Ligand code: BDR
């Protein structure tokens with residue numbers, strides 16, 4: 001297919017599901033050229049997310065990937081974390097060695113800005129999988145880069161599925177709604193993978209077994225992560241498996257036909273204590289507000305897991 005490989009920056013707060021997204025990207029070199037990973041505070045504080053990102057690269061046999069630490073707190077509020085979902089380390093489920101690959105000296109936000117300025121305009125896609133603090137900070141600090149972004153493809157928000165951290169809000173948007181508002185209002189081309197999509201790609205027992213059956217270290221690591229990660233959602237939703245949120249971003253870049261949605265207006269609630277971080281999605285077009293996001297709501301779960309397991313298996 002033309003346009004491949006796509007140059008991307010993964011902006012992330014790993015997180016077991018973030019880890020699977022990184023593995024999917026690294027296992028797909030024909031389609032994905034990973035320029036770097038910028039860590040952000042989210043599921044756990046920045047010291048942990050920047051360490052976890054390096055652990056994941058090492059597990060994948062890719063200590064050469066550039067990992068940067070970005071913002072350590074949201075733009076306007078105290079950091080809310082999600083150890084109740086991801087465990088104390090953010091990557092609980094299996095013990096991994098302290099990474100030996102270096103953390104880059106440059107700040108993650110500066111890496112985003114420098115990359116967008118140095119690569120040809122319209123050739124770099126940003127893939128945020130955590131709170132949007134790094135991306136919004138980069139857009140505020142260097143407004144010239146917004147027009148140079150090929151596209152932002154992010155995991156965040158919800159419409160029909162409503163909230164997972166409050167009744168109204170999804171975690172990534174809730175943690176830094178002011179940052180989300182900047183990104184959603186920036187005019188950048190935006191594709192959103194909300195809970196409406198990610199709650200359709202569940203790690204059922206047979207899907208988990210495929211990783212266990214790898215019979216090697218990577219398979220054991222992935223199975224450890226996913227076993228741990230899904231216990232929370234299974235308990236909460238009574239579902240047959242945990243939702244695998246963040247890899248949907250990368251899967252969409254590789255095989256967009258696995259997903260469908262609508263180009264609609266999405267605004268971020270920043271004022272209300274009750275609904276802070278809500279993605280107010282005009283799904284039915286009841287306002288005249290201009291469309292600013294391709295908001296997905298359907299996924300081919302079998303196709304998604306076939307892609308994921310095929311690509312992760314390559315790394316083993
Ligand atoms: C999002 O929140 C995080 O806990 C996950 O990694 C995912 O990015 C889902 O709401």
Ligand code: CA
Nearest residue numbers: 015018129130
């Ligand atoms: Ca995440």
